[in-house]
Amino acid sequence: MTAVKARALRSGATHAILLLFSFLALLPFVSILLISVYPADQAPSGLALPHSIDLANYSRAWQAGNFATLLRSSTIVAVCVVTLASVLCILSGYAFGTMNFPGKSVLFILFLLGLLLPFEAVIIPLYYDERSVGLTNTYAGLILPEAALFLSFGTFWMRAHFLSTPRPLVEAARLDGSNSWSTLWRILVPNARAPISAMLVLFFIWSWNEFLLALVLAQDPQVQTAPAGLSFFFGEHTTDTSTLAAAAVIVTTPVLIVYVFLQRRFIQGVTSGSVR
Amino acid sequence: MVAYLYLAPALILISLFVLFPLLHTVYLSFFRWDGVTVGTWVGMRNYQQIVDDPQLRALFAHSLVLVLFYAVLPIMFALLITALFARRTIRGMTFYRAVLFVPQAVSLVVVAVAWQWVYAASGVANQFLGFLGLNRHIAWLGDFNWALPAIGLIGSWLLTGLCLVLFLSGVQKIDAELYEAARMDGASAWHEFRHVTLPGLRAELSVAVTLTVVAALKSFDLVYVLTKGGPGTSTSVPGLEIFERAFIRQQVGSAASLGVVLTLLILSVTILIDRLSKDPQ
Numbered sequence: 001m002t003a004v005k006a007r008a009l010r011s012g013a014t015h016a017i018l019l020l021f022s023f024l025a026l027l028p029f030v031s032i033l034l035i036s037v038y039p040a041d042q043a044p045s046g047l048a049l050p051h052s053i054d055l056a057n058y059s060r061a062w063q064a065g066n067f068a069t070l071l072r073s074s075t076i077v078a079v080c081v082v083t084l085a086s087v088l089c090i091l092s093g094y095a096f097g098t099m100n101f102p103g104k105s106v107l108f109i110l111f112l113l114g115l116l117l118p119f120e121a122v123i124i125p126l127y128y129d130e131r132s133v134g135l136t137n138t139y140a141g142l143i144l145p146e147a148a149l150f151l152s153f154g155t156f157w158m159r160a161h162f163l164s165t166p167r168p169l170v171e172a173a174r175l176d177g178s179n180s181w182s183t184l185w186r187i188l189v190p191n192a193r194a195p196i197s198a199m200l201v202l203f204f205i206w207s208w209n210e211f212l213l214a215l216v217l218a219q220d221p222q223v224q225t226a227p228a229g230l231s232f233f234f235g236e237h238t239t240d241t242s243t244l245a246a247a248a249v250i251v252t253t254p255v256l257i258v259y260v261f262l263q264r265r266f267i268q269g270v271t272s273g274s275v276r
Numbered sequence: 277m278v279a280y281l282y283l284a285p286a287l288i289l290i291s292l293f294v295l296f297p298l299l300h301t302v303y304l305s306f307f308r309w310d311g312v313t314v315g316t317w318v319g320m321r322n323y324q325q326i327v328d329d330p331q332l333r334a335l336f337a338h339s340l341v342l343v344l345f346y347a348v349l350p351i352m353f354a355l356l357i358t359a360l361f362a363r364r365t366i367r368g369m370t371f372y373r374a375v376l377f378v379p380q381a382v383s384l385v386v387v388a389v390a391w392q393w394v395y396a397a398s399g400v401a402n403q404f405l406g407f408l409g410l411n412r413h414i415a416w417l418g419d420f421n422w423a424l425p426a427i428g429l430i431g432s433w434l435l436t437g438l439c440l441v442l443f444l445s446g447v448q449k450i451d452a453e454l455y456e457a458a459r460m461d462g463a464s465a466w467h468e469f470r471h472v473t474l475p476g477l478r479a480e481l482s483v484a485v486t487l488t489v490v491a492a493l494k495s496f497d498l499v500y501v502l503t504k505g506g507p508g509t510s511t512s513v514p515g516l517e518i519f520e521r522a523f524i525r526q527q528v529g530s531a532a533s534l535g536v537v538l539t540l541l542i543l544s545v546t547i548l549i550d551r552l553s554k555d556p557q
Contacts, residue, residue: 028390
Protein backbone atom coordinates (compact mmCIF):
# COMPACT_ATOMS: atom_id res chain seq x y z
CA MET A 1 0.00 0.00 0.00
CA THR A 2 2.66 2.50 1.04
CA ALA A 3 4.83 1.42 -1.87
CA VAL A 4 2.00 2.20 -4.28
CA LYS A 5 1.46 5.53 -2.58
CA ALA A 6 5.15 6.38 -2.72
CA ARG A 7 5.27 5.58 -6.40
CA ALA A 8 2.22 7.73 -7.13
CA LEU A 9 3.75 10.57 -5.14
CA ARG A 10 7.01 10.26 -7.00
CA SER A 11 5.36 10.18 -10.40
CA GLY A 12 3.29 13.21 -9.39
CA ALA A 13 6.45 15.07 -8.42
CA THR A 14 8.13 14.10 -11.71
CA HIS A 15 5.27 15.54 -13.70
CA ALA A 16 5.10 18.65 -11.53
CA ILE A 17 8.79 19.39 -12.16
CA LEU A 18 8.64 18.62 -15.87
CA LEU A 19 5.53 20.78 -16.23
CA LEU A 20 7.27 23.61 -14.40
CA PHE A 21 10.26 23.38 -16.74
CA SER A 22 8.02 23.18 -19.80
CA PHE A 23 6.24 26.29 -18.57
CA LEU A 24 9.55 28.10 -18.04
CA ALA A 25 10.78 27.04 -21.50
CA LEU A 26 7.73 28.56 -23.16
CA LEU A 27 7.26 31.58 -20.89
CA PRO A 28 9.35 34.15 -22.82
CA PHE A 29 7.64 33.15 -26.07
CA VAL A 30 4.18 33.28 -24.53
CA SER A 31 4.95 36.76 -23.26
CA ILE A 32 6.03 37.85 -26.77
CA LEU A 33 2.80 36.44 -28.19
CA LEU A 34 0.69 38.26 -25.59
CA ILE A 35 2.50 41.57 -26.06
CA SER A 36 2.15 41.29 -29.84
CA VAL A 37 -1.66 41.45 -29.67
CA TYR A 38 -1.83 44.30 -27.15
CA PRO A 39 -3.21 47.60 -28.39
CA ALA A 40 -0.04 49.52 -29.25
CA ASP A 41 -0.37 52.26 -26.63
CA GLN A 42 -0.97 49.94 -23.67
CA ALA A 43 1.72 47.32 -24.13
CA PRO A 44 3.25 46.19 -20.83
CA SER A 45 6.70 44.77 -20.35
CA GLY A 46 5.67 42.37 -17.59
CA LEU A 47 3.42 39.39 -17.91
CA ALA A 48 -0.28 40.31 -18.16
CA LEU A 49 -3.28 39.32 -20.24
CA PRO A 50 -4.56 41.88 -22.76
CA HIS A 51 -8.11 43.19 -22.37
CA SER A 52 -8.63 43.43 -26.09
CA ILE A 53 -6.80 41.95 -29.03
CA ASP A 54 -5.24 44.17 -31.67
CA LEU A 55 -3.74 42.51 -34.73
CA ALA A 56 -2.79 45.82 -36.32
CA ASN A 57 0.67 45.42 -34.75
CA TYR A 58 1.36 42.70 -37.27
CA SER A 59 0.58 44.77 -40.32
CA ARG A 60 2.54 47.66 -38.83
CA ALA A 61 5.56 45.46 -38.14
CA TRP A 62 5.27 43.85 -41.58
CA GLN A 63 5.44 47.26 -43.25
CA ALA A 64 7.95 48.99 -41.00
CA GLY A 65 10.35 46.05 -40.84
CA ASN A 66 10.20 45.27 -44.53
CA PHE A 67 9.41 41.67 -43.62
CA ALA A 68 8.18 40.62 -47.04
CA THR A 69 11.74 41.11 -48.34
CA LEU A 70 13.39 39.66 -45.23
CA LEU A 71 11.31 36.47 -45.28
CA ARG A 72 11.85 36.07 -49.00
CA SER A 73 15.63 36.35 -48.58
CA SER A 74 15.63 33.97 -45.62
CA THR A 75 13.62 31.44 -47.58
CA ILE A 76 15.86 31.64 -50.64
CA VAL A 77 19.01 31.29 -48.53
CA ALA A 78 17.65 28.45 -46.36
CA VAL A 79 16.27 26.43 -49.28
CA CYS A 80 19.50 26.77 -51.28
CA VAL A 81 21.70 25.93 -48.26
CA VAL A 82 19.60 22.87 -47.42
CA THR A 83 19.62 21.59 -51.01
CA LEU A 84 23.28 22.24 -51.73
CA ALA A 85 24.62 21.03 -48.38
CA SER A 86 22.44 17.90 -48.28
CA VAL A 87 23.39 16.67 -51.74
CA LEU A 88 27.11 17.24 -51.09
CA CYS A 89 26.87 15.55 -47.68
CA ILE A 90 25.20 12.49 -49.16
CA LEU A 91 27.98 12.22 -51.74
CA SER A 92 30.86 12.75 -49.33
CA GLY A 93 29.25 10.63 -46.60
CA TYR A 94 28.96 7.85 -49.18
CA ALA A 95 32.66 8.08 -49.99
CA PHE A 96 33.74 8.09 -46.34
CA GLY A 97 31.23 5.44 -45.30
CA THR A 98 31.59 2.79 -48.00
CA MET A 99 34.89 3.28 -49.84
CA ASN A 100 38.58 2.99 -49.16
CA PHE A 101 41.03 5.33 -50.80
CA PRO A 102 44.50 6.75 -50.18
CA GLY A 103 44.48 9.87 -48.01
CA LYS A 104 41.18 8.98 -46.38
CA SER A 105 42.32 9.70 -42.84
CA VAL A 106 43.91 13.05 -43.73
CA LEU A 107 40.76 14.19 -45.53
CA PHE A 108 38.73 12.90 -42.61
CA ILE A 109 40.63 15.19 -40.23
CA LEU A 110 40.10 18.17 -42.55
CA PHE A 111 36.35 17.55 -42.43
CA LEU A 112 36.49 17.02 -38.67
CA LEU A 113 38.14 20.42 -38.28
CA GLY A 114 35.10 22.08 -39.84
CA LEU A 115 32.92 20.45 -37.20
CA LEU A 116 34.82 22.07 -34.35
CA LEU A 117 35.50 25.56 -35.67
CA PRO A 118 33.58 28.54 -34.35
CA PHE A 119 32.32 30.80 -37.16
CA GLU A 120 34.47 33.54 -35.62
CA ALA A 121 37.49 31.66 -36.96
CA VAL A 122 36.59 32.33 -40.58
CA ILE A 123 34.27 35.32 -40.62
CA ILE A 124 36.98 37.99 -41.00
CA PRO A 125 38.62 36.74 -44.22
CA LEU A 126 35.23 35.59 -45.52
CA TYR A 127 34.08 39.20 -45.46
CA TYR A 128 37.23 40.83 -46.83
CA ASP A 129 37.81 38.15 -49.50
CA GLU A 130 34.17 38.12 -50.58
CA ARG A 131 34.24 41.90 -50.76
CA SER A 132 37.25 41.86 -53.06
CA VAL A 133 35.53 39.48 -55.51
CA GLY A 134 32.13 41.17 -55.22
CA LEU A 135 30.37 38.34 -53.38
CA THR A 136 29.25 40.33 -50.32
CA ASN A 137 25.60 41.35 -50.38
CA THR A 138 24.68 38.56 -52.78
CA TYR A 139 22.70 35.43 -51.96
CA ALA A 140 25.59 33.24 -53.12
CA GLY A 141 27.92 35.09 -50.76
CA LEU A 142 25.85 33.87 -47.82
CA ILE A 143 24.69 30.49 -49.16
CA LEU A 144 28.13 29.13 -50.06
CA PRO A 145 29.88 29.70 -46.69
CA GLU A 146 26.81 28.53 -44.74
CA ALA A 147 26.62 25.34 -46.78
CA ALA A 148 30.39 24.84 -46.41
CA LEU A 149 30.25 25.24 -42.65
CA PHE A 150 27.37 22.74 -42.37
CA LEU A 151 29.14 20.17 -44.59
CA SER A 152 31.27 18.67 -41.82
CA PHE A 153 28.31 17.81 -39.65
CA GLY A 154 26.32 16.42 -42.58
CA THR A 155 29.22 14.35 -43.90
CA PHE A 156 29.72 12.66 -40.53
CA TRP A 157 26.00 12.23 -40.09
CA MET A 158 25.55 10.52 -43.47
CA ARG A 159 28.77 8.51 -43.12
CA ALA A 160 27.51 7.03 -39.84
CA HIS A 161 24.23 5.99 -41.41
CA PHE A 162 25.78 4.58 -44.57
CA LEU A 163 28.24 2.62 -42.41
CA SER A 164 25.34 0.99 -40.61
CA THR A 165 23.49 0.02 -43.79
CA PRO A 166 23.54 -3.80 -44.06
CA ARG A 167 26.37 -4.88 -46.38
CA PRO A 168 24.34 -7.63 -48.15
CA LEU A 169 21.98 -4.97 -49.49
CA VAL A 170 24.87 -3.16 -51.15
CA GLU A 171 26.53 -6.37 -52.33
CA ALA A 172 23.29 -7.57 -53.91
CA ALA A 173 22.98 -4.33 -55.86
CA ARG A 174 26.60 -4.69 -57.03
CA LEU A 175 25.93 -8.24 -58.22
CA ASP A 176 22.92 -7.00 -60.16
CA GLY A 177 25.37 -4.88 -62.13
CA SER A 178 24.43 -1.65 -60.42
CA ASN A 179 27.23 0.92 -60.49
CA SER A 180 28.21 2.98 -57.45
CA TRP A 181 26.08 5.96 -58.48
CA SER A 182 22.83 4.01 -58.81
CA THR A 183 23.61 1.94 -55.69
CA LEU A 184 23.76 5.17 -53.76
CA TRP A 185 20.53 6.67 -55.06
CA ARG A 186 18.49 3.45 -55.45
CA ILE A 187 19.55 1.49 -52.36
CA LEU A 188 21.32 3.61 -49.76
CA VAL A 189 19.44 6.90 -49.96
CA PRO A 190 15.92 5.38 -49.78
CA ASN A 191 17.17 3.35 -46.80
CA ALA A 192 18.39 6.47 -45.02
CA ARG A 193 15.20 8.48 -45.31
CA ALA A 194 15.00 9.15 -41.55
CA PRO A 195 18.55 10.47 -41.04
CA ILE A 196 18.34 12.47 -44.26
CA SER A 197 15.18 14.22 -43.15
CA ALA A 198 16.80 14.92 -39.76
CA MET A 199 19.68 16.55 -41.63
CA LEU A 200 17.30 18.61 -43.78
CA VAL A 201 15.46 19.93 -40.71
CA LEU A 202 18.70 20.80 -38.91
CA PHE A 203 20.15 22.61 -41.92
CA PHE A 204 16.92 24.53 -42.44
CA ILE A 205 16.67 25.69 -38.82
CA TRP A 206 20.40 26.48 -38.54
CA SER A 207 20.34 28.44 -41.75
CA TRP A 208 17.14 30.32 -40.86
CA ASN A 209 18.56 31.32 -37.47
CA GLU A 210 22.16 32.01 -38.55
CA PHE A 211 23.07 35.45 -37.29
CA LEU A 212 26.79 36.30 -37.39
CA LEU A 213 27.35 35.32 -41.04
CA ALA A 214 24.13 37.02 -42.14
CA LEU A 215 24.94 40.17 -40.18
CA VAL A 216 28.39 40.51 -41.74
CA LEU A 217 28.01 39.11 -45.25
CA ALA A 218 24.52 40.34 -46.19
CA GLN A 219 24.11 43.91 -44.98
CA ASP A 220 22.15 45.14 -47.99
CA PRO A 221 18.42 45.23 -47.01
CA GLN A 222 17.62 43.46 -50.28
CA VAL A 223 19.51 40.28 -49.30
CA GLN A 224 19.38 40.57 -45.51
CA THR A 225 17.83 37.62 -43.68
CA ALA A 226 15.11 37.72 -41.03
CA PRO A 227 17.14 37.47 -37.76
CA ALA A 228 19.59 40.18 -38.88
CA GLY A 229 16.67 42.35 -39.99
CA LEU A 230 14.98 41.80 -36.64
CA SER A 231 18.11 42.88 -34.77
CA PHE A 232 18.11 46.20 -36.65
CA PHE A 233 14.38 46.56 -36.08
CA PHE A 234 15.05 45.95 -32.38
CA GLY A 235 17.58 48.76 -32.31
CA GLU A 236 15.12 51.20 -33.87
CA HIS A 237 11.89 50.20 -32.14
CA THR A 238 12.89 49.45 -28.55
CA THR A 239 10.06 51.56 -27.20
CA ASP A 240 7.43 50.39 -29.67
CA THR A 241 6.89 47.22 -27.69
CA SER A 242 3.95 45.57 -29.42
CA THR A 243 5.25 46.16 -32.95
CA LEU A 244 8.60 44.65 -31.97
CA ALA A 245 6.83 41.64 -30.45
CA ALA A 246 4.82 41.14 -33.63
CA ALA A 247 8.04 41.30 -35.64
CA ALA A 248 9.61 38.63 -33.42
CA VAL A 249 6.58 36.38 -33.93
CA ILE A 250 6.81 36.85 -37.71
CA VAL A 251 10.48 35.80 -37.71
CA THR A 252 9.80 32.74 -35.55
CA THR A 253 6.70 31.36 -37.24
CA PRO A 254 8.39 29.58 -40.19
CA VAL A 255 10.83 27.66 -37.96
CA LEU A 256 8.10 26.84 -35.48
CA ILE A 257 5.97 25.31 -38.24
CA VAL A 258 8.90 23.14 -39.32
CA TYR A 259 9.61 22.32 -35.68
CA VAL A 260 6.05 21.25 -34.87
CA PHE A 261 6.04 18.70 -37.67
CA LEU A 262 9.63 17.50 -37.48
CA GLN A 263 10.72 18.11 -33.85
CA ARG A 264 11.60 14.45 -33.34
CA ARG A 265 14.12 14.58 -36.18
CA PHE A 266 15.50 17.92 -35.01
CA ILE A 267 16.06 16.69 -31.45
CA GLN A 268 17.68 13.51 -32.77
CA GLY A 269 20.13 15.62 -34.76
CA VAL A 270 21.03 18.14 -32.06
CA THR A 271 21.55 15.52 -29.37
CA SER A 272 23.72 13.36 -31.64
CA GLY A 273 26.86 15.03 -30.36
CA SER A 274 27.74 17.49 -33.06
CA VAL A 275 29.28 20.67 -31.77
CA ARG A 276 27.17 23.02 -33.78
CA MET B 277 39.47 6.38 -57.26
CA VAL B 278 35.83 7.04 -57.85
CA ALA B 279 35.71 8.04 -54.15
CA TYR B 280 37.50 11.30 -54.99
CA LEU B 281 34.74 12.21 -57.44
CA TYR B 282 32.16 11.85 -54.68
CA LEU B 283 34.28 13.88 -52.29
CA ALA B 284 35.34 16.58 -54.73
CA PRO B 285 32.33 18.93 -54.57
CA ALA B 286 32.29 18.99 -50.76
CA LEU B 287 36.05 19.30 -50.60
CA ILE B 288 36.11 22.25 -53.00
CA LEU B 289 33.43 24.08 -51.02
CA ILE B 290 35.12 23.39 -47.67
CA SER B 291 38.51 24.43 -49.01
CA LEU B 292 37.23 27.72 -50.39
CA PHE B 293 34.95 28.75 -47.54
CA VAL B 294 36.40 27.06 -44.43
CA LEU B 295 40.01 25.90 -44.79
CA PHE B 296 41.35 28.79 -46.83
CA PRO B 297 39.64 31.46 -44.66
CA LEU B 298 40.97 29.69 -41.56
CA LEU B 299 44.55 29.92 -42.84
CA HIS B 300 43.90 33.49 -43.91
CA THR B 301 42.75 34.36 -40.37
CA VAL B 302 46.02 33.00 -39.01
CA TYR B 303 47.94 35.01 -41.62
CA LEU B 304 46.05 38.24 -40.85
CA SER B 305 46.69 37.82 -37.14
CA PHE B 306 50.37 38.72 -37.73
CA PHE B 307 49.49 42.10 -39.25
CA ARG B 308 48.26 45.46 -38.22
CA TRP B 309 45.59 46.17 -40.84
CA ASP B 310 42.69 48.65 -41.08
CA GLY B 311 40.85 46.65 -43.77
CA VAL B 312 41.57 49.19 -46.51
CA THR B 313 45.21 50.18 -46.93
CA VAL B 314 48.24 47.88 -46.98
CA GLY B 315 48.83 46.11 -43.68
CA THR B 316 52.07 46.07 -41.70
CA TRP B 317 53.68 42.88 -40.42
CA VAL B 318 53.84 43.02 -36.62
CA GLY B 319 54.79 39.43 -35.83
CA MET B 320 53.42 38.20 -32.53
CA ARG B 321 52.48 41.66 -31.26
CA ASN B 322 48.72 41.10 -31.53
CA TYR B 323 49.07 37.96 -29.42
CA GLN B 324 51.33 39.71 -26.96
CA GLN B 325 48.59 42.29 -26.57
CA ILE B 326 46.01 39.63 -25.63
CA VAL B 327 48.29 38.64 -22.77
CA ASP B 328 49.18 42.21 -21.74
CA ASP B 329 45.97 44.20 -22.21
CA PRO B 330 43.67 43.78 -19.20
CA GLN B 331 40.64 44.64 -21.35
CA LEU B 332 41.42 41.76 -23.72
CA ARG B 333 42.10 39.38 -20.86
CA ALA B 334 38.73 40.37 -19.40
CA LEU B 335 37.02 38.96 -22.54
CA PHE B 336 38.12 35.49 -21.54
CA ALA B 337 37.28 36.04 -17.89
CA HIS B 338 33.76 36.96 -18.99
CA SER B 339 33.67 33.78 -21.07
CA LEU B 340 34.56 31.83 -17.98
CA VAL B 341 31.63 33.39 -16.10
CA LEU B 342 29.39 32.41 -19.01
CA VAL B 343 30.71 28.83 -18.86
CA LEU B 344 29.47 28.72 -15.28
CA PHE B 345 25.99 29.82 -16.37
CA TYR B 346 25.81 28.01 -19.71
CA ALA B 347 27.42 24.72 -18.72
CA VAL B 348 27.90 24.17 -14.98
CA LEU B 349 24.48 25.28 -13.74
CA PRO B 350 22.36 23.55 -16.42
CA ILE B 351 24.32 20.30 -16.12
CA MET B 352 24.19 20.20 -12.31
CA PHE B 353 20.54 21.04 -12.36
CA ALA B 354 19.60 18.52 -15.04
CA LEU B 355 21.67 15.84 -13.28
CA LEU B 356 19.88 16.51 -10.01
CA ILE B 357 16.48 16.14 -11.59
CA THR B 358 17.59 13.05 -13.50
CA ALA B 359 18.92 11.50 -10.29
CA LEU B 360 15.63 12.11 -8.50
CA PHE B 361 13.64 10.39 -11.21
CA ALA B 362 16.25 7.96 -12.46
CA ARG B 363 15.16 5.00 -14.59
CA ARG B 364 11.46 5.64 -14.36
CA THR B 365 9.68 5.59 -17.67
CA ILE B 366 7.95 8.94 -17.75
CA ARG B 367 4.59 8.99 -19.42
CA GLY B 368 4.21 11.82 -21.86
CA MET B 369 8.00 12.20 -22.23
CA THR B 370 7.63 12.82 -25.98
CA PHE B 371 5.50 15.83 -25.17
CA TYR B 372 7.86 17.21 -22.51
CA ARG B 373 10.83 16.64 -24.79
CA ALA B 374 9.21 18.56 -27.62
CA VAL B 375 8.33 21.50 -25.35
CA LEU B 376 11.66 21.61 -23.48
CA PHE B 377 13.45 21.70 -26.82
CA VAL B 378 11.55 24.63 -28.33
CA PRO B 379 14.19 27.23 -27.28
CA GLN B 380 16.82 25.34 -29.32
CA ALA B 381 14.87 25.93 -32.52
CA VAL B 382 14.21 29.64 -32.09
CA SER B 383 16.56 32.36 -33.33
CA LEU B 384 18.69 33.82 -30.54
CA VAL B 385 17.69 37.29 -31.70
CA VAL B 386 14.09 36.40 -30.84
CA VAL B 387 15.24 34.92 -27.52
CA ALA B 388 17.06 38.18 -26.81
CA VAL B 389 13.95 40.24 -27.64
CA ALA B 390 11.87 38.10 -25.28
CA TRP B 391 14.37 38.34 -22.44
CA GLN B 392 14.90 42.08 -22.65
CA TRP B 393 11.28 42.33 -21.49
CA VAL B 394 11.93 39.85 -18.70
CA TYR B 395 14.73 42.21 -17.58
CA ALA B 396 12.84 45.46 -18.20
CA ALA B 397 12.14 47.86 -15.31
CA SER B 398 8.63 46.48 -14.84
CA GLY B 399 9.48 43.10 -16.34
CA VAL B 400 9.08 39.57 -15.00
CA ALA B 401 12.47 39.56 -13.22
CA ASN B 402 11.57 42.60 -11.12
CA GLN B 403 7.98 41.35 -10.71
CA PHE B 404 9.46 38.17 -9.29
CA LEU B 405 11.65 40.15 -6.87
CA GLY B 406 8.57 42.08 -5.78
CA PHE B 407 6.75 38.79 -5.30
CA LEU B 408 9.56 37.73 -2.97
CA GLY B 409 9.04 40.98 -1.06
CA LEU B 410 12.20 42.63 -2.43
CA ASN B 411 10.98 45.88 -3.86
CA ARG B 412 14.17 46.72 -5.65
CA HIS B 413 13.99 47.70 -9.27
CA ILE B 414 17.19 46.51 -10.85
CA ALA B 415 18.09 47.63 -14.36
CA TRP B 416 19.47 44.17 -15.05
CA LEU B 417 21.04 44.74 -18.45
CA GLY B 418 22.25 48.25 -17.65
CA ASP B 419 23.96 47.41 -14.37
CA PHE B 420 27.72 46.84 -14.21
CA ASN B 421 27.35 43.96 -11.77
CA TRP B 422 24.18 42.34 -13.03
CA ALA B 423 24.44 42.54 -16.83
CA LEU B 424 26.82 39.59 -17.28
CA PRO B 425 24.95 37.24 -14.90
CA ALA B 426 21.68 38.35 -16.52
CA ILE B 427 22.99 37.26 -19.92
CA GLY B 428 24.39 34.10 -18.36
CA LEU B 429 20.99 33.26 -16.95
CA ILE B 430 19.49 33.34 -20.44
CA GLY B 431 22.09 30.71 -21.33
CA SER B 432 21.10 28.64 -18.30
CA TRP B 433 17.48 28.84 -19.36
CA LEU B 434 18.40 27.96 -22.94
CA LEU B 435 20.54 24.95 -22.12
CA THR B 436 18.89 23.36 -19.08
CA GLY B 437 16.14 21.96 -21.32
CA LEU B 438 18.75 20.54 -23.68
CA CYS B 439 20.62 18.81 -20.84
CA LEU B 440 17.40 17.49 -19.32
CA VAL B 441 16.29 15.95 -22.60
CA LEU B 442 19.73 14.37 -23.06
CA PHE B 443 19.97 12.92 -19.54
CA LEU B 444 16.38 11.76 -19.18
CA SER B 445 16.58 9.84 -22.44
CA GLY B 446 20.07 8.53 -21.58
CA VAL B 447 19.02 7.21 -18.19
CA GLN B 448 16.30 5.09 -19.78
CA LYS B 449 18.98 3.16 -21.63
CA ILE B 450 20.82 2.12 -18.46
CA ASP B 451 20.36 -1.58 -17.72
CA ALA B 452 17.60 -1.90 -15.06
CA GLU B 453 19.49 -4.83 -13.53
CA LEU B 454 22.27 -2.49 -12.43
CA TYR B 455 19.77 -0.59 -10.31
CA GLU B 456 18.30 -3.86 -8.95
CA ALA B 457 21.78 -4.98 -7.96
CA ALA B 458 22.49 -1.67 -6.25
CA ARG B 459 19.22 -1.94 -4.33
CA MET B 460 20.05 -5.51 -3.29
CA ASP B 461 23.38 -4.30 -1.95
CA GLY B 462 21.49 -1.70 0.07
CA ALA B 463 23.19 1.14 -1.80
CA SER B 464 22.28 4.66 -0.74
CA ALA B 465 20.72 7.06 -3.24
CA TRP B 466 24.08 8.86 -3.55
CA HIS B 467 25.90 5.60 -4.09
CA GLU B 468 23.39 4.58 -6.75
CA PHE B 469 23.82 7.92 -8.49
CA ARG B 470 27.60 7.86 -8.25
CA HIS B 471 28.09 4.26 -9.37
CA VAL B 472 25.17 3.51 -11.67
CA THR B 473 23.53 6.65 -13.04
CA LEU B 474 26.64 8.77 -13.58
CA PRO B 475 28.74 6.14 -15.39
CA GLY B 476 25.66 5.20 -17.42
CA LEU B 477 25.32 8.78 -18.61
CA ARG B 478 28.95 9.09 -19.72
CA ALA B 479 28.13 9.54 -23.41
CA GLU B 480 25.30 12.02 -22.78
CA LEU B 481 27.41 13.97 -20.30
CA SER B 482 30.20 14.35 -22.81
CA VAL B 483 27.76 15.64 -25.44
CA ALA B 484 26.17 18.02 -22.92
CA VAL B 485 29.49 19.40 -21.67
CA THR B 486 30.78 19.93 -25.21
CA LEU B 487 27.63 21.62 -26.49
CA THR B 488 27.23 23.92 -23.49
CA VAL B 489 30.87 24.93 -23.00
CA VAL B 490 31.29 25.65 -26.70
CA ALA B 491 28.04 27.65 -26.71
CA ALA B 492 29.39 29.75 -23.83
CA LEU B 493 32.79 30.33 -25.46
CA LYS B 494 31.45 31.40 -28.84
CA SER B 495 28.49 33.41 -27.53
CA PHE B 496 27.82 36.40 -29.74
CA ASP B 497 24.15 36.76 -30.71
CA LEU B 498 22.69 37.47 -27.24
CA VAL B 499 25.42 39.92 -26.25
CA TYR B 500 25.33 41.72 -29.58
CA VAL B 501 21.57 42.24 -29.47
CA LEU B 502 21.15 42.96 -25.75
CA THR B 503 24.18 44.92 -24.51
CA LYS B 504 26.81 45.32 -27.26
CA GLY B 505 29.28 44.49 -24.51
CA GLY B 506 28.07 47.20 -22.13
CA PRO B 507 27.58 48.84 -19.76
CA GLY B 508 31.22 49.86 -20.14
CA THR B 509 32.90 46.61 -21.14
CA SER B 510 31.21 44.54 -18.45
CA THR B 511 29.66 42.04 -20.89
CA SER B 512 32.32 42.05 -23.62
CA VAL B 513 33.13 38.55 -24.89
CA PRO B 514 35.61 37.33 -27.56
CA GLY B 515 32.93 36.82 -30.24
CA LEU B 516 31.68 40.39 -29.91
CA GLU B 517 35.15 41.93 -29.70
CA ILE B 518 36.19 40.06 -32.87
CA PHE B 519 33.16 41.47 -34.67
CA GLU B 520 33.74 45.02 -33.47
CA ARG B 521 37.48 45.11 -34.12
CA ALA B 522 37.16 43.46 -37.54
CA PHE B 523 34.19 45.35 -38.94
CA ILE B 524 33.76 48.57 -36.95
CA ARG B 525 37.00 49.66 -35.31
CA GLN B 526 39.29 48.71 -38.22
CA GLN B 527 41.64 46.60 -36.09
CA VAL B 528 41.43 43.59 -38.35
CA GLY B 529 44.74 41.99 -37.37
CA SER B 530 43.97 42.17 -33.68
CA ALA B 531 40.49 40.71 -34.35
CA ALA B 532 42.09 37.85 -36.28
CA SER B 533 44.46 37.05 -33.42
CA LEU B 534 41.49 36.88 -31.06
CA GLY B 535 39.77 34.59 -33.55
CA VAL B 536 42.79 32.28 -33.58
CA VAL B 537 42.97 32.17 -29.78
CA LEU B 538 39.23 31.51 -29.47
CA THR B 539 39.45 28.74 -32.06
CA LEU B 540 42.41 27.09 -30.31
CA LEU B 541 40.56 27.35 -27.01
CA ILE B 542 37.43 25.69 -28.42
CA LEU B 543 39.46 23.01 -30.21
CA SER B 544 41.41 22.09 -27.09
CA VAL B 545 38.33 22.09 -24.86
CA THR B 546 36.47 19.82 -27.29
CA ILE B 547 39.40 17.43 -27.64
CA LEU B 548 39.95 17.41 -23.87
CA ILE B 549 36.31 16.55 -23.16
CA ASP B 550 36.43 13.83 -25.80
CA ARG B 551 39.58 12.29 -24.22
CA LEU B 552 38.21 12.48 -20.69
CA SER B 553 34.90 10.90 -21.62
CA LYS B 554 36.56 7.96 -23.35
CA ASP B 555 38.98 7.15 -20.54
CA PRO B 556 37.34 4.31 -18.56
CA GLN B 557 37.50 5.51 -14.94
